Amino acid sequence: MRISRHELYELVSKSPLSKVAPGLGISPTALAEICRNHNVPYPGSGYWTRVSLGQAVALDPLPPDTDEQPINIEPSKARVRRTVARTTDATAEPSKSAGHAADTSVVVKERPARPHPIIAGWIADHERRRREAAASRDAWRIRMAPAPLSAIDHRRHAILEALFRALEGKGAKLSETEKGLLRVTIDGENIDFQVREKNRQVRVSPQDSRSSYLSQELVGTGKLVFAIRTYLRGPHHEEWRETASNPLEGQLPKIVDRLFEGARILKAWHLEQEQDRERWRQEAAQRAEKERLAKQEQKRRERLGELARNWTTAGQIREFLAAIRSKPLSSEAELGGKTLADWMAWAEDAADALDATRGGAEGLFSIISSVKVEPGWG
Structure with missing residues (x-):
């Protein structure tokens, strides 16, 4: 071509x-x-x-x-x-076995020689509970013991076996969740799913003493449903229900593709969420910085007003001292352990300390610029 x-x-x-x-x-x-x-x-x-x-x-x-x-x-x-x-x-005649997928890339075997560890664990736990119930010789425990694995149980295990192998062959990892669901991890993204039997409601016979307080009960249909339980954003197909003409085995390739597509959707979504969180963090930091600068500006203005008031006070002290000097005084007289000359010098020093203009504009604004509000002040 x-x-x-x-x-x-x-x-x-x-x-x-x-x-x-x-x-x-x-x-x-x-x-x-x-x-x-x-x-x-x-x-x-x-x-x-x-x-x-x-x-x-x-x-x-x-x-x-x-x-x-x-x-x-x-x-x-x-x-x-x-x-x-x-x-x-x-073009060939349909296969007599309904237990194989149409796409040979996902082959369903009815009874694999070595079940997947998850499925093997289910089977071992099921048999253990049956043995323990039988060994107890307790009528209630025997009655409540799990029933033998049914044909639908074996078929569900076979389908999951094929699905697990196909997913792991593409690099995915399988596990169980605390809620009894299955989890596939693809490129760090988790998708929970289950394969269950589809049930339907049937009316309970009035003569059935077991459910006298119920009008309906759920019974199995013998049909399986694959359902994704993890939310994948957008209008996506999340359930595959089998019919007589379209068994679940034949839908496994599409299910595998859908799980990998779902992982890509989750990764893109999580990336978008992380970008949103980073944008929120940046906006919060900008707001905090804006508030810090406003608070710093407020404190500097308060400091400027304080210095102005101190300058006024310093001027008043100097005028006051000038008025005192115009009066007769004995500089050698002592009061409180100091001579009058010492007290006059002390008052002048107090006026100088209050006068921020003695260092000129540079000295004044050096004092103002030293007023700072550090990040995290709130």
């Missing part, structure tokens, strides 16, 4: 590489390499995540290239073989 750089740019700018590549008969990785080799910009996964969230996005324009020869794309033989195999499967 031969395609121009402009045509390739149009394709990759409208859809993710994972959707464009199959139409060209190559893998997304090969398509990305072709784009890099021919200087064709293409958006990454974060671009499409922002698109799904309705955020504004921008893609680099196609740069000019001196070599505008058409690009030759050769479909991978492995890709061709897989395409032929899928076509053959589609």
Whole structure:
């Protein structure tokens, strides 16, 4: 297949590489390499995540290239073989076993030889409780002991086994939550989910003495439901319910893709939240700084007023001393251990201490500038 750089740019700018590549008969990785080799910009996964969230996005324009020869794309033989195999499967008769997914990338085995540790733990705990109840010989404990695993239990385990293996094969980690849900961790993001049997309400017979105070009760339908319990922002599909024509096994590939897409959504959302928190922190710091400067300005003005009042007082003291000097006095007379000359000098020193203008403008505003309010004053 031969395609121009402009045509390739149009394709990759409208859809993710994972959707464009199959139409060209190559893998997304090969398509990305072709784009890099021919200087064709293409958006990454974060671009499409922002698109799904309705955020504004921008893609680099196609740069000019001196070599505008058409690009030759050769479909991978492995890709061709897989395409032929899928076509053959589609035209063949439906499989007699409903326990296998249509996409062979997620294969459901009815009874795996070595169950996943989480599932093995469930089975071991179930059998332990049954043994303990039987060994107690207590009628109430025996009656309340868990029933043997049913066909729907085994099928649920088989589906989860396949799902766990598929997720872990892509680098995800599985665990259980305290609320009894399952958790997949992808690139540091946690998504909780469950696979449960769908129930329906049925009317209780009046002759049923077990539920005489109830008019309805829930009974299993034999159909399974996969449900994501972690909130993923935006209008997204969070439940997969199986039907007779569409068993849950065949929906596992889409579920796996959805979980990885959900992790990307969460990461973009958490990044946005962190950016919002950082913006709030900066705005709070700016408000605090503005308040600090206002408080500092207020204190400096108060200090200026105080110095002005002190200057007035200093002038009054000097005038007062001048009036005293105009009167006859004996400078050698002692009062309180000081001579009158000493007392006059003391009064002059007091006036000088109150007079901030003695150091000129530089001295005055040096005093004012020393009045500071430190950060965190409030």
